[in-house]
Amino acid sequence: MSIFQTITPFIEGNKSLLQPQLEAYRAAKSFYQEFTQPDYKETLIIMPTGSGKTGLMSILPFKLSSGRVLIITPGKIIRKTVFKELDSISNPEETFWYKHNIVLDKKSLPKSYLYKGWNSKDKSDKARTIQKLQASDIVITNVHKITGSSEEQALINLIERNFFDMIIIDEAHHVAADMWQKTLEYFNVKKVIKLTATPVRADNLDVSNNPYDPIYRYSLGQSIKDGLVKDIIKKEEIPERLEFEDPQTGRVYTPAEARMLLGDDWVNESLIMSETCSKTIIRHTLKVLKEKRKSYPKHQVLAVACHQKHAQLLTKWFQEEGAKATYVSSYLSDRENEERINDFANNLYDVMINIQMLGEGFDNPNISVISMFRPFKSISLYAQVIGRGIRLIRDSEATLSDNYCDVIYHKELNLEELWRMYKEEKTYADIKRKNSKQLTLFDYFELGAVEMNPNFNNNLNKKEDVEDMRGRVMHIGDIKTYKSKGLGNEDSFSSDGLNKYRKSATEIAAATELAEYEKLNAERVKYKKLVEEGHLDLETYELIINQKEEKAQNEISVHFNELKDLITAEQLRWDFNTWLNDKATEFFSKSTLNEEGYELWEESGLYGGKKVNNLGYIVRNIRQSLFDKSKKRITSFNAIDFAKAKEVVNAKISFYLKEYPPTKN
Incomplete structure (x- = not known):
């Protein structure tokens, strides 16, 4: 077996x-x-x-x-x-x-x-x-x-x-x-x-x-509210005056004029390849890093570039501003990338410039500042970049104030809409807490930036055409005039505490298992002390502890088997309630109905009882349908009953969604 x-x-x-x-x-x-x-x-x-x-x-x-x-x-x-x-x-x-x-x-x-x-x-x-x-x-x-x-x-x-x-x-x-x-x-x-x-x-x-x-x-919103990842602070560099110059015509444009006449890609590329604009963001970034390091000296920066040449330029500009910086890229060898990643993880660098290498699976909790030097056209890449900086710092030297990730970028990159979409996680998490603390619907995308493959050379000071975000070769503009107003438009998520669980058969078994673990741990401490004092050799210690571990493991199995049926029934009910609440709130996130409205109750004509909002009406309707079909109360359901119940829920949700479909944009 x-x-x-x-x-x-x-x-x-x-x-x-x-x-x-x-x-x-x-x-x-x-x-x-x-x-x-x-x-x-x-x-x-x-x-x-x-x-x-x-x-x-x-x-x-x-x-x-x-x-x-x-x-x-x-x-x-x-x-x-x-x-x-x-x-x-x-x-x-x-x-x-x-x-x-x-x-x-x-x-x-x-x-x-x-x-x-x-x-x-x-x-x-x-x-x-x-x-x-x-x-x-x-x-x-x-x-x-x-x-x-x-x-x-x-x-x-x-x-x-x-x-x-x-x-x-x-x-x-x-x-x-x-x-x-x-x-x-x-x-x-x-x-x-x-x-x-x-x-x-x-x-x-x-x-x-x-x-x-x-x-x-x-959801991410729940994860932040439950304190499992860092909260996020968004800050934008706001220009007081910004003018672009087209080097081919010599014409000067405001940002709005440039976007209208030359396109978003031309403005974005001109902005991110500008030393003046980039160094303004770099100075803000390093100032934030310096402040954060007053309480925890291991904080680090992850900067996001578009392509190889851009990464090289950013590395150079960060270094000129006094930071220890490097970059990783698919253009480098595996060995060179690994060395740089390891050195960054060991805090030998203040800043790592990333193109695509530090995506899924990269785990460095000390990244607490994200500097974006590129535009994003979807929530996917925007979210993946921020995801690199939200892992919780669990170091004993870190304080609560250290578990915030500062996200910094230029206002003219037009990322406000993506921030709004990103922040909707908080809204859904709040709704889930309110609706039996079980809900959230938000599509999180891949954590790993996409590296383009432009034509470039190693002459970093030479102005040249580059590929835009869609791979087209284009000439870029100069920044004619630039004056900064500083960082602004700050916004953030918020954090909550952990959920509490009710007493149950599951908790009774869990308490027994915890007692077995605590007893075993006490034995480990006791015999370890004997080894340290020289009263017991290491080989005998291992033999004794192995026997103790085996006994504790067997005791857990015995207690689990005694309460297995009760635990299974309880977990099936818990799972169904969690799943039902998630499905109900998912429906309200799509439908024209609001969960706090009373349209369903009013349309039913059932005015004799207590007024019930739309969420309560749907849940009540579902539960009544389950009883009518099974002739059982939910406390008596078995696994087959819960499977049929989920089928009923899906049918009901589909029916209501047809009756109250999403509004068309």
């Missing part, structure tokens, strides 16, 4: 887990208990950067997978990050499972293997690779290694279609690529769980066709 079925993880009541990790795990368990049909094997979980997706991936297989698990990442950086948390062979004490007390017994940890391919010139290497795959419980790789063109890359050439029981896909919005589709078509698995910060793929199609998706959604 699979290790994921025989080992009972310490998840419920585990205080080292984040709220969205626990809730997403509950939602996945509930869904696959309710829907066992192959048509619903693919599910979607939406969680933002910094909310614990890697930890979630490590716990999802428990009680869900009956065999091996394949974790697929879109690239090398994420693959490396994920494996670091799951490397139970080389570093069992550093795995997420052991550090967060998910599995108390080191000997019971799942075995993980990082698949990088094999050497086709070495016949024995292929056999060794297959042997490692067969011995593993989890295989982590990036999508290019699964269906790659070369023999040593293609994982599908080494294993059977039914080799894995479950697939977990990180950053699932990449699923539009042919390689992702080939992977899903090749493997005959029972469950596919996709994790992403956005339900929209790179080709603007849905990540999933499952009508019940997302089975769990945790």
Whole structure:
């Protein structure tokens, strides 16, 4: 039997887990208990950067997978990050499972293997690779290694279609690529769980066709309000006077005239390639950095460039203003990029200029200032850039005031609309708190900027034509006159506390498991002290602790099995209520109806009772329909009942959306 079925993880009541990790795990368990049909094997979980997706991936297989698990990442950086948390062979004490007390017994940890391919010139290497795959419980790789063109890359050439029981896909919005589709078509698995910060793929199609998706959604707004990521402060450089000059005609334009006559791209390129304008932003950036470092000296800046030449110029201009700066780019070698990234992570640089290298999977909490030196045409890239700076600083030296990310850019880049869209996360999070604290709908996109490939040379001081954002070669203008008014138009998100949970059978089991962990931890401390005092040798210590860990793990399994049915029923109800509230508020975000209005109650003609708003009316209508169909109260529902209930909810929501459709712009 699979290790994921025989080992009972310490998840419920585990205080080292984040709220969205626990809730997403509950939602996945509930869904696959309710829907066992192959048509619903693919599910979607939406969680933002910094909310614990890697930890979630490590716990999802428990009680869900009956065999091996394949974790697929879109690239090398994420693959490396994920494996670091799951490397139970080389570093069992550093795995997420052991550090967060998910599995108390080191000997019971799942075995993980990082698949990088094999050497086709070495016949024995292929056999060794297959042997490692067969011995593993989890295989982590990036999508290019699964269906790659070369023999040593293609994982599908080494294993059977039914080799894995479950697939977990990180950053699932990449699923539009042919390689992702080939992977899903090749493997005959029972469950596919996709994790992403956005339900929209790179080709603007849905990540999933499952009508019940997302089975769990945790928004950036909630993450900020719950204190899991940094709050965000937006600041714009506001020019007091700005004039452009066309070098071909010598004509001078105001920004409005230039946009109307020469186009947005001409204005944007002229602005970002201007040393005068860029250095104004740079001085603001370094002033903010200096202030932030008064309380925490490790704060750093991530600056965003358009292309290689732009990155080189920004590096030069930052250095001229006294900052230690470098850049990364796909034009550099892997080794050079890695060295610069590592040096930046070790605080050897104040500023890193990024084109596309520091995207998904890059984790540096010390980035607390984002300087944007490029325009964005969609919320996708705008959001991905800010995402690099929102990871929480958990250093003991940091204070609450250090967990804010300052986002700085020029007003004339016209990013206010994107900020408004970005900030709507806060609005949805507030609505979710109000409506039973369960809601939010916002499409978060890929975290990783797109690097263009312009023609350029290394003469950084020479004025020359460049490619615009769409790859067209264009001449750019000069800044004729520039005077700054300073930073303004500031705006921000706000933070809230964590949700509280009611007492339940789940909490009773969790309390028991917590007691077992605390008892084990006390034993570890006691025997460790004996080692330090010289009364116990290290080998004997390891033997004793291994026995204690095994006993504690067995006790958790026993207590879990005693309350298994009660826990399952309670989690199914919790999942349904969470999912229902999310679906209801999603409806109101699309419909002409407002959840606080009374149109539905008034149109029904039911004036005898207490006045009910639209949200209450729909939820009441749904619950009544569920009772009429099942003749059961929700407290008596089993997994099949909840599956049918979700079908009813989808039908009701579709009906109301047809009756009260979105307004057409």
